[in-house]
Amino acid sequence: MLSDMTGDEAIYGHFGAAGGYALAAQRAMHEFNTGPDTWKHIAVGQRAWANLNPRAMMYDRRLTDDDYRAAKWLIEPFRLFDNCLVSDGGRACILTSVERARDLKHPLVTIMGLGQHNPSGDLQKADYLAGPTGAKIAGEAAFSMAGISREAVDACQIYDCFTYTVEITLQDYGYFEPGGGKDWFMGGAIEPGGRMPVNTSGGLLSEAYHMGLTPLTEGVMQLMGRCGPRQLGPETNTKTPEIMLCSDNGGILQTHACCILRRL
């Protein structure tokens, strides 16, 4: 069974997504000096959002920098809180015409831009583990279609299978230079009240693992204004959002999709 899923990688005790992303994150540590000092901001920041979300698996569990540091290694360089949750559940997003949506009770959210890039099929041929990943070309395509720049984005919902995934995705979207995440994430930048809210449900790390639909549905619901105590806007001392950047990726950074949403 295990070998059916991982092929001959299982011979070496290499299993699943965590091992592959750990290899990616380790290479990134070598290339641009990232590491736990950057990733803790992502784990702790997203947990602060989950603490405002009663549906989040980690709703009633606080997480501090010290908790992050004290957690056990799973596959180094990842500690426990660098890893996403394992969840049962489901999400759905209903897509229809603008004309039909105008008749519905919720505010209208549209797709402004889409981009996709899928760089490779085999981990052993991957030369993008430390970036640029598929996020670079996918992001450029989505921004081009949307006709906006990064500065127009009010908040991000980034596929966060691991903390490092959030860093490399935002880096490849151009929010900071390689390694610049360590400063960019500081000061609660992505938390409630921060200058660029990220993964406002708690994300895959702290809300629930519903694959790419955790970020996408959160983006839609935030734009519709359906998020209760975690709603972007006056409730969380952030800007009421009009434009939301969402991402999804698959494999070990082998596939990537970027979706920019707008509230009409």
Place this chain on the structure above:
Amino acid sequence: MGYAKPLPQVNADTRPFWQGCRQHLLKIQKCKNCGLLRWPPAFICSACLSSEVEWVVAKGRGRVYSFAVYHSAYQPGFQDELPYVVALVDLDEGPRMITNIVGCDPGGVYCEMAVEIVWDDVSEAFSIPKFRPLQGEG
């Protein structure tokens, strides 16, 4: 029970590789059309799509591209080896392969570390290529 870890799942693409391993020869494919050295084994060349291929023996040296240290055994056979190191090693010939780094403390492994092959004879049928820190010029 003897060996408790997963064994290679040999298929038509990988059979010559594992046969080589049993003789302690690290064989990789070379495209007879464009000369690309490639890993993992495949039916056609990813560069030129030719199916004409030969096998050449790599000398078994390389550098660590990246590595991960497992602190948890996701399959019981690895329990006694924790923590152990999985790595992507760039062979001197070019191809990158997934393997283990053995024969050193996991805390001493680093990206770009020079490594050399060491054979793990796990059964009558299989020898598995692993790598250890380069022991000096030989």
